[in-house]
Amino acid sequence: MSESPSTPAAPVIDEATIGDAVDAALAAIAAAATTAELKQVRIAHVGDASVLSSANRAIKDLPKDQKAAAGKLVGQGKGRVQKQLAARQSELTAAEEEAALAAETVDVTLPTDLRPRGASHPLTVLQDRINDFFVGIGWEIEEGPEIESSWLNFDALNADPEHPSRSLQDTLYVAPEGSGMLLRTQTSPVQIRAMLERGAPLYVACPGTVYRADEIDATHSPMFHQVEGLAIDKDLTMANLVGTLDAFAAHIFGGTPITRLRPNHFPFTEPSAEMDFRCFRCEARHGLDHDADPSCRVCGGTGWIEMGGCGMVHPNVLRAAGVDPEEYQGFAFGLGIERILMLRNGVADMRDIVEGDVRFSQHYGTEI
Structure with missing residues (x-):
């Protein structure tokens, strides 16, 4: 007889697991050098497949007397990550805008043609x-x-x-x-x-x-x-x-x-x-x-x-x-x-x- 498919193990919701997930997210956020890299960090650590999101979805299946403590633990951890993501987003966006302005700087004191040069036929x-x-x-x-x-x-x-x-x-x-x-x-x-x-x-x-x-x-x-x-x-x-x-x-x-x-x-x-x-x-x-x-x-x-x-x-x-x-x-x-x-x-x-x-x-x- 064929075996029935196994049910995925429920995520562990304890201080050690959530703490490790938060630390990994904060480290990845700090290492992101561009807004594009930060976007990938966001998907990996607070996206639907992340540890924190999976833990948040699993709270509903816990016994009633454990839900409050688990919710507080996951919510605080996810809040720290979101706050750090927002701060790093602002830093990287400002840095990229400054770099773009520096690269596109035009010396308005230099002489220039206001119209493209043509030629008589x-x-x-x-x-x-x-x-x-x-x-x-x-x-x-x-x-x-x-x-x-x-x-x-x-x-x-x-x-x-x-x-x-x-x-x-x-x-x-x-x-x-x-x-x-x-x-x-x-x-x-x-x-x-x-x-x-x-x-x-x-x-x-x-x-x-x-x-x-x-x-x-x-x-x-x-x-x-x-x-x-x-x-x-x-x-x-x-x-x-x-x-x-x-x-x-x-x-x-x-x-x-x-x-x-x-x-x-x-x-x-x-x-x-x-x-x-x-x-x-x-x-x-x-x-x-x-x-x-x-x-x-x-x-x-x-x-x-x-x-x-x-x-x-x-x-x-x-x-x-x-x-x-x-x-x-x-x-x-x-x-x-x-x-x-x-x-x-x-x-x-x-x-x-x-x-x-x-x-x-x-x-x-x-x-x-």
Whole structure:
């Protein structure tokens, strides 16, 4: 037959047992060095499983004539322990607060930044540098609205009614439908506005934000920045255009750049060209007699970097802006500021530029 489970022995309630329990509790309280240690002491010596608490619960089972004496003995012992716990708690709490204050002391007489340091976005810094160049050669900086009419954005720039750039796949139109209003796809409308308002001669650079119906990825964004230049005067030629862009490249990239023109077609200009300059990262930078590095990520192994579109202003554009093409000629060009930043500073992903993380800007400091 199985034996019945044994019943736990009732705690002994006498002066020796209670005295030993109290002495052990007082010694543990005195040895506690932190409030966390004191909490464990409290659980061990006055918690539900402690000798004193067990003895207190056992009083009810004593004979009636022993209950008073036992209650007094246990109550006095537990009272001494609780009193010492409270005193030690106050001591340790005060000591820990004093230590925390000492560790966190701040010398209010020392100079300090009341606000975290930020940084200008590198696109802003680069645009300022570009503006400085054009102001330095005597040009003016011109700005215009970002919501434009189709006439200023396309028609005045000699774009055919069926030109692909007018489609919804490329251009973001503004409601209501058929209003002829759109988010400008280039800063060229600012040039038209300047000619209409001020006539010729005219030398303006037009930096600003432009919009295209693109998905954002490593090399594209639906919103980006351009700077376009326009010079209208008597006797201007392609040589003036090349000289201006050569000087611009030297200002932005340093050194003495080697440039070339490739024939192209733009409605705004005739003749039109793409301007490239010799890669400044690989062996191609040493001159035309040096081969490009096939693994160069900047020029793609070609030795040339595309700078932007340019050319002589089309006579139709001059007429649309009220300028006589028989008397004045001019040149124009357009450059992507993000592209310049990515080439100049090795930014591999367009998304790093537009995501707004201040650490990206702080990396460049106050000068890029």
